[in-house]
Amino acid sequence: MAGLANVFGYGAMTNSQNDIRNSRSVLIIGMNPAENHPISMQHILTAKETNRAVIISVDPRFTKTSAFANKYVRIRSGTDVPFIYGLINIILANGWEDKKMIQERTFGFEEFKGEVAKYDPDTVADITGAKKEDLLWVARAMAENRPGTIIWAMGGTQHNHGTALVRTYCHLQMVLGNMGVPGGGTDVFRGHDGIQGVTDVGGGPETLPGYYGVGETAWKHWSKVWDVPYDWMLSRFKSRQMMEKPGFTVARWYEGVLLDPKELGQDVNLKAVFFMGHSTNSMQQMDRVKKALEKLELIVDFDPFVTNTAVLPDRQDGMYLLPIGTNYEQTGSATNTNRDLQWRQKVVSPVWEARSDLAVMVDLAERLGFKKQFIHNYKGDWKGVPASMKDVKELPEQTVEDVLREINSGALSIGYVGQTPERLKRQQQWAHVFEIKTKKAVGGPVDGEQWGLPWPCWTDKHPGTHILYRTDIPVAEGGAGFRAVWGPKAPDSRTMLAADGSAPVGGPNAGYPAQKDYATDLTLGAIKQALAEGRNPYGNGRARFNSWNIPDPVPVHREPIHSPRPDLIVKWPTYDDVKELYRVPTPFKSMQKPEWVKQYPIILTTGRFVEFEGGGAQERSSIWLVELNPEMYVEMHPKVAHDHGLRHGEWCWIETPEDMDGRPSRIKVKVKVTKRVGPDTVFLPFHFGGVFEGKSLAHKFPEGNVPYAIGESANTVTTYGYDRVTQMQETKTSLCRIKKA
């Protein structure tokens, strides 16, 4: 998300899954939609069949998606930057770039070109392992079949330079002129049905809802929305400095428990952790997570199922499991990867002891003493709700609607304004009038609206923005330029506003800065004024090849922390150590040791399979899903298996180097011999839990709650490594060795 936001202005998928039906080429890199987003394959295969779109799969694994590709290119895990730069190099050498877009709507192409020139086909082939002729094939296919889209997911982000890597995907599309057109765009697929929404409402540690950051302006804005005095809000924090300091990330919160407070960005250790629908087995370095879970004073796990968190630590007390209703037991809105909002209706009220998320949150606020402020905007329906939330299982629908109304009233920066509960419910009723390829309604009371009112949806009359940064339609219909979020001029005083003649039609045909106060004017006056003049409230700026405000302004290749190529570590090392990133020390170079590969010669990568999701607590508790994928396994190339004296179905140990702990980690898993992976890589799915370093934890589950399938967690052995900007974990590239068990 940070990668996208630092290029275009918004950290979200630019087009939609439906829009892939308009593509003429589809580059899928670091992503396996056939397993992770099965429904999206309907759109991808339709493009393949009806447009004869070229499907290209680039991955260290020959995935189920690769089976449907016209071209499969195997690259070494974590070498996407050289691969993409290799493509751009070929594109530029042949003059296939979109000169108009580069000149009129982008910034920093000159310095970018200089960097790209270093990645000639021979260098790229050496780093990535891809053949030179394959590079040429892919570059030519992308150039000859426009518009084309690029699809990625965590295979792109979970690297020590993940943010840089994502930016190069964007740059490829800018060079090809694939931005702001149907069938083009940068399509990062977010997981589940609400992950984009979680990011939007400030699930990350560095921002309040709507990507306002955590600075004073942000707090003042949201205090106004929540209608609480800023001073009261300030009084809740230890100091203003702590209030405005990004918190721990989900990737490394446990260091806040384990490390000496002197090393941390705060003067005390974490003492309590609340998990809400989160699996600890989806996070790297699980052996360290285990230690932290043992040291904490209080652990609360909200989940419909008993998760890995509940059984991982060796502790007798201080852990509470609170059953939460599933999505079938709760009403509310969800925001999906297309930026679409959808209202969903519960099927039943929360069953047994389960409660709705909102009821739990209000109860928590009550017990912590700020219920009055917390529910201030939830005018809704409180009749029949007892004064104390203690026994309340769910809140009336009107009150739930107010949660979305509060977001509507405050998250102006990303245009979360027009997706009111009323409009979403009306779309529910009129779902049949939306066309599949354009997501646009034809006729009826929703005429002209986009399905899901994708943000930015500036007013309650705006149709939503199906495709971001599209200038061939007026702003009132979802047109936009790139976001002018970095001011009118770059630090070197080059312009950041788009050139004349490249603005959304119907307004001033030039670059223009953002409307003053559009993100903070709660009366919507600023937004409405801009719309009335045919301008986009967020301005019309340039997309950046050079993101001067983050490390590596022009992306460069960085070898994984655990790289199998000592010679390349010398030439393309990782970053310098960082003393404090999200409140924890984050070493880079000092953790990158060229000698590791001697003892641990095989690349270890992780991923998902289709039957389970995330930590798998829910799916491993379904007998029918477990039947299809009952056991934890490691995918191993026949050569690797046979060299280690292993046969299909036999047990082996996967061992990885010591990280912060100073002790190696290992897991015992069954061998699946397959040519999906090459002879340099093994693959682990990360959904399993309930077994730790060869020992079953089944006896630790509450009676009757042992999932049908338990197994070693892949993340017990994933090694240290984090993204320089977002601190996303580097699970996609570790080094390991294999031993017969």
Added chain:
Amino acid sequence: MAEPNVSVQFRQAAGPELKYAPSRLKFYIDVKRCIECGGCEVACKNENNVPAGIARIRVVTVNEGEPGETNVAVPCMHCSKAPCVAVCPVDALFHRPDGIVALNKETCIGCGYCLYACPFGAPQFPKGAAFGSRGVMDKCTYCAGGPEVPFSERERRLYGANRIAEGKLPMCASICATKALIAGDAEEVANVVRMRMATRGSGGGAWGWESAYGKGN
């Protein structure tokens, strides 16, 4: 009651002796689209309360992990010339007028002839005891229940859901993520397939078509 202003065309159900049976309910599995997500398998079990170990439909993958990897969902193909119907010694298997190959579990003696006759592995046997006892056969009903009172508890227990009587398609086809598995009237299904082949070009031949329905016209 007022006459409905839409005239519904009733077609004569074609018997198994006819080579081409346009009014029959059919499955079609598009091997160029099946991604082996397993949605059909799980949806079938959930809809029909099928116990673990019984697969009324299963996805088979060939050449896994290599170029040419191909998936195919295999339910009962509800053959026009159904070998299982031909070999069943007690006529527990029979064609319904709409072409669905149905099973009467109360007539079935569990002999297993159908197991050997079926080219698709559709017949399922819940038990495997010493001396070859298999229990009564179970198979894909096309979500059409069985020869019992529709929606009765007894039908639900013996056969599962009766979506056809509700006017719905089988659950597996309804849930298919990529529309690889399609179901419905043979003519409708053929239209969808024809459209796909026309845009896609040749080479997308229907898997199992010849075994299930003969060589066509």
